[in-house]
Amino acid sequence: MATAPQAGGLADVVFDHAEEDPHRVALGRKADGRWTDVSAAQFRDEVLALAKGLLAEGVRFGDRVAIMSRTRYEWTLFDFALWSIGAQPVPVYATSSAEQVFWMLYDSEVTACVVEHEDHAMTIGSVIDRLPHLKRLWQLDDNAVGELVAAGAHVDDEVVERHRRAVTPDSVATIIYTSGTTGRPKGCVITHANLMFEADTMVTRWEPVFHSKRGDEASTLLFLPLAHVFGRMVEVATIRGRVKLGHQPEMAARALLPDLVVFRPTFILAVPYVFEKVFNAARRRAEGDGKAGPFDKAVEIAVRYAEAMEHKAFGIGPGPSATLRMQHQFFEKVVYAKVRDAMGGRVRHAMSGGSGMARRLGLFFAGAGVTIYEGYGLTETTAASTANPPEQTRYGTVGQPIPGCTVHIADDGEVWVHGANVFSGYLNSPKETDAVLNEGWLSTGDLGALDEDGYLTITGRKKEIIVTSGGKSVSPGVLEERVRAHPLVAQCLVVGNDRPYIAALVTLDQEAVDHWLSMHGKPPLSAAALVRDPDLETEVRRAVVAANTLVSQAESIRTFRILAHQFSEEHGLLTPSLKLKRRAIETAYSEEVDALYR
Template identity: 75%
Template sequence: MREFTVPPLVTSPHVGGLADVVFDRAAAHPEEVAFGRKGPDGRWRDVTAAAFRDEVLALAKGLLAEGIRFGDRVAVMSRTRYEWTLFDFALWTVGAQSVPLYPTSSAEQVRWILHDAGVTACVVEHEDHAMTVGSVVDGLPRLSRLWQLDDGAVETLSAAGGRIADEVVHRHRMALTPSTPATVIYTSGTTGRPKGCVLTHANFMAEADNVLERYASVFRSRPGEAAATLLFLPLAHVFGRMVQVAAVRGGVKLGHQPQLTAAALLPDLRDFRPTFVLAVPYVFEKIFATARRAAESEGRGGPFDKAVEVAVRYAEALEQRAFGTGPGPGAALRVRHQVFDRLVYARVRAALGGRVRYAMSGGSAMDRRLGLFLAGAGVTVLEGYGLTETTGAATANPPERTRFGTVGQPVPGTTVRIADDGEIWLRGGQVFSGYLGDPRGTDAVLRDGWFATGDLGALDADGYLTITGRKKEILVTSGGKSVSPLPLEERVRSHPLVAHCLVVGNDRPYVAALVTLDMEAVAHWLRLRGEPRPDPGELVRDPGLEAAVRRAVVAANTQVSQAESIRTFRILAAQFTEEHGLLTPSLKLRRRAIEQAYAREVEALYRT
């Protein structure tokens, strides 16, 4: 199939902007809980729709009092927290545009984005961020204001706006139209300098409203249950921003968690008890790895592996029944599944707070087997696909017919087309209006209403999309063989001891790989073997560890032809990190930077 369309379920409004829902919701249901906010004492407290409206209004007055005007761009550099959402809606209330910055951005990245976007003011989280901005301020003549969240920015601005009348704010809000730019989100820059994607209020409305309508059963796991989600994705990323907007528009209780680590996240999931979560595959991989290590530490590694196998078979049987290719789980399989549900699967659900039955995953591909296990354990992860340019999800798996290993069908209001060269083209109300100040770059990707994504994929007969690679990342060996590195890398990375895998081989005689280790998993592996933990330089030469990684490589090679297979690999002592410029903030590999940083190791892979 070359093209598949799903009609819209919701027609976007012809007037107004994103902030209107804050005031409409508060007027209709003032005591409805809109947010959960974690206090300094670690306790979660409810914020009503009316209370949030009042905070947004007060902050919007303060922004006007400090000179922020309709169309101004204001940067926000912070981790995911309640105040970011507050600033977003206050800025949208006065017609300003937010420009997100990752809290880990370097001074050069900050300078480029603030300059390119013509930012007039900046909100930062703490003093370190303020110093980063301060170090580049001489080259930013338009930047005139800097506010710090940890230094009382919200309170200071709200107090400054006391003399501004409510109707002044509402006049600004009423001047908005859906076509007004809402935000400029910069791409992660895996292949070059980041580009500013201009997303309008209409883009967010089309995306959020159709997703809310189509996936209503996902957000509320049980009939009559109040929907709630804990947002731990970075709000500098389009996925996090879309979740934020959809939660407010859909009346979903929203909480914020700033740390994407198991140690910080899992306790808050247990306390907040979301009804659904939206995450990247990394989070689900960590939950699985944590559960497996706990079982092994208790001497139950064998039973855990059996539970995984039963869950996978059970979910596969349900998948086959959904698509009319099988009868569903047999009696013996159902009995085994019930036994393991009490012993193993209940613990997995408890790790997510106990109420989650559905989750959404995006940002990168999820291993099919992991998705099947989680579904068999009672948490169906609906994998999707989207880009900054599409305001988040363009495709997603439907809950009633999930096809694991694919990124699903087009979300309502979206058309997916596969071009002659295999490139994925997208069309819909959520597709961006262009790159800021870059008409040539815009023209290169927007073609007669279609957005050319640069990704490669295939549509099956039911309209389910599978991502097969990225055009710019295709390797061509010196023998002329074209190789997509993504499937190989994902398969190697699915091994519990592997953190990252980078496949190389462009203009080389064969394909090879650089591999980094998950040090937490390696430490656990060594404990089980009763071996001391050596320093990283010695660890990478451990014969047992090398044999384990080799098995992962061999398993990956079974998916491809001999000419496309990984012939040799090198285990690295260091990690690919965002701090060293080797990963994007959304944890994608910066291929060019990695190959440059490890040029010597790459050369060694091809010495005869």
Template identity: 70%
Template sequence: MREFRNPALVTAPQAGGLADAVFENARVDPDRVQLGRKEDGAWRDVSAAEFRDQVLALAKGLIAQGVRFGDRVVIMSRTRYEWTLFDFALWTIGAQPVPVYPGSSPEQVAWILYDTGAVGCVVENEEHAMTLGSVVDRLPALARVWQLDAGTVEELGAAGERIADGVVHRHRLAVTPGAVATVIYTSGTTGTPRGCVLTHANFMAECDNLIARWQPIFASHHHEQPSTLLFLPLAHVFGRMVEVGAVRARVRLGHQPEMSATALLPDFVAFRPTFVLAVPYVFEKVFAAARAKAEQDGNLGVFDRAVETAVRYAEARERRSFGTGPGPTAALRLRHRFFDRVVYSKVRAALGGRVRNAVSGGSTMSRRLGLFYDGAGLTIYEGYGLTETTAAATANPPGRVRYGTVGPPVPGTAVRLTEDGEILLRGPIVFSGYLGDPDGTAAALCDGWLATGDLGSIDEDGYLTITGRKKEIIVTASGKNLSPVRLEERVREHPLVDHCIVLGNDRPYVSALVTLDLEAVRHWLSLRGKPPVHASDPAADPDLRAEVRRAITAANTLVSKAESIRTFRILSTPFTEESGLVTPSRKLRRRRVEEAFAREIEAMYEARPTPQAPQAR
């Protein structure tokens, strides 16, 4: 076994809980801006003192309506200010918020509420209330339902006016680091979601060590308060970690409920964050939008040369940081300065103009995309973690980013590889177990080590690279073993491709299903004077099919002939979270995809392809 450990920089407090930071921030610096709140299309600052008062008022209202220490309350909403308010109000009285994705089905909602024994549920709107109403007869413990869009924050505030402040503080002071903070259900790529029990100490260890190690992100520069716009779902552990970390680091935090580029880009400009935390999909979309704009303006050649220069510049700086090269040459620095004025500054402007650092997680990012952003003036620290590890367990550190990897262990964490390459994790960020599932907990945790089910490799500097999942290894009929991840990522680098899933278990050769980015397709066809394609057949144009074939051919250069994609099909149906084919972090649910498109998969294997090039079916 190979193992790397990273000593903790901060130890978890011996007393108190997550809500204490709200009250401490207001005591130390009551006028400091703690959050940004969007009202009527404009951003308004919320001070530390104002936020504390709102948390206190809501906590009193929850007590008045029967929520008690240790109770569980489900929150089903998009990412918004009120979610953070409820989280900290519930933590203040020792209750446990349980997140639910807003697009969850009635069966998923019923399972989580029943499994947790939740006494209350916060929903965002009438649609969510109707979803809950359809299963409420199966939830005997559920006593209260609150709806955000129906003024529930104000109602609870009024209900709690008769509760003394001291009652709330007695609850807060009874919370210990080892107390349960939340139960987060894994979205999962297979199987029934399981509730991960995370403590206040888990979040403290995670956030405080990240804040200490990644000071360039959280520190003020040129008298600018650090700020971030949270658009990740708060039902996901990554979003929750951002929320907690922002309050503990006294970072100005804003909320945006939509993760699409159309919704995000205007708020980037208006909110002007100093750093962002996102999944690779967001960075891919920003890059694609910049490239499409350059192509529309007739500057695609300039843009592509700028990309190549950024990649080479970042690679040279990377080699220098690891002592294997002198850094960018004078000629490269000159070209970089030119493209910084005409290209890179526009990319940064699209993110608000102040962003210089970012964190990416949830799924893997291509090395080339990371290098481009670094060369364009935005350092992306890619990391890796699970719900069971309170988000990041590894991450690239400041000054020593190795793109294409997810970095060494975060402070306080150890990473070990088994003989078959499975990643094991250990440290104070690792959860205490699955709710009501001792057998599942025992299978996942052995002597404090969490078996992740992910496969990886560790280089001589302790940097981890994710190579796949044990359950996703493809074994062809000839006995050839391969991980589909590298092929899929390379195909997805093409701007027209949205998703790619590689198949071949017990089959004579490897195949792939591909979905297209319809917005990119419309742009591509328009620039070439071609008629728009019908949604039922987005790959009707032969030149479009040829583009996808080129992406497949490029991916095949990464592997041997036996591992290469021999045939593919372009689907008219996208893989979406709503259809249940991807997780909220856009990871493929492979089993569900294979079930949904079983007919298309069988059709690809009806006729054997020619060996010269991948064939579209």
């Protein structure tokens, strides 16, 4: 088990690794469409040079510097350069609105800001008159790194060393803002100790799954937003764990899948959305080739095979039968290997977090040769508090508490967490901090249950519980997740507060719909015509009926409305981490919601 660090800070490992093994490949960097290797020594030199430039430009110990960018190599470079001088990066989503940017930069009193491109610079510029502490702005696509390195050329290396030695585990490492599903984002104060404990625990306990086979070089392609705590933890864990790290700025399949094929990671860390996309793309490809039947059979065999292996791991079954093993082997080359090839060909393990994954999807991937370890955590817990252990994965749960962490279920079903990964509080918000922290225990706001083996299942959010006019309490998450499992469905929002019954708003996955129209010999339809198509409505109704089998009649979805457009972050209906903003959606679609009850 990893222990809470007693000395030093996050940047130390960069210098230590360069000293111990300077030629080891630490990162992969993509430039002009080509990947090149970055050694431990080269990364150390770049971090040091940038740190000197930051000092030369006036960044001081304890200063906060915002980073507004997609996931790219330079973000990691800035993180470790800032940590080298005791400064505190404040991550900002690349898609944040001007008002969101203003609040985060104002609340955290940032003195400088790094942006990716001119559009981001203009966003900052639109609110800069309300940011009295902001003095400097650098743009990555306008040679920010080169300019800073040149500015710091005269600074002695020892100046950075003095700053780095002054960093202690309880020093603040970063301020990460919550996604703001229920109001204004809050700044979570995360220390160097929080991140080091979290990263080292994940590396120590899960290191065997970083490899595709014994003895190979571990590598991963990071495509999660570095503004999110999950992506940030991956960044730190890979550097500390000597895992080759590459960056990909887009999670969209069209950009991500080609880089997975070229980079060929040995494991990946993602949100369920990515695995759903991989699965649905494989299903559409098979259907387009006239092989939907064999693909569906392969899925069924994979699920049964993985379930038999799961039972064996827990001592409640003998494992796959001889017949099942033969069927599984038959589909290995024709289906399962192709699914793995879409992720680069070497991935045998993956970790998933951020939202719940359907048990059946996890079983399919396990049966197809990619075991996905689902976990659970919050910004306040520096990412994972629980995760499925490598030797005993229970699909459909978020696993057991990670080593050094404790989980308790309160009388009202709320999940409480205790451990060295729990944050120190919300910035400038003592009352809100006191509301969630009690003698080191964090009340998460999530509802859950622990089984007899200590595996946690998340059942919903306290603030999202719907109470119908008849007094029935309904947790919408389980219904929404099941409806969304249908390949044609992009999003589902269950409604019914103070209403006589439960209903739902559903949006469509356009790529899947285009494929469905083609396979059914239908012409392309406008969005308005599409939502009125009776065959499409029948398909969505199947998803709703499937979801209703999970709950009682009083909790079931009685009616639904298909919407012409997806909920988007641009319109304020999603958080940057793609969570639904329930109140905002119900307000924006109030007429549609009212129509469900007429």
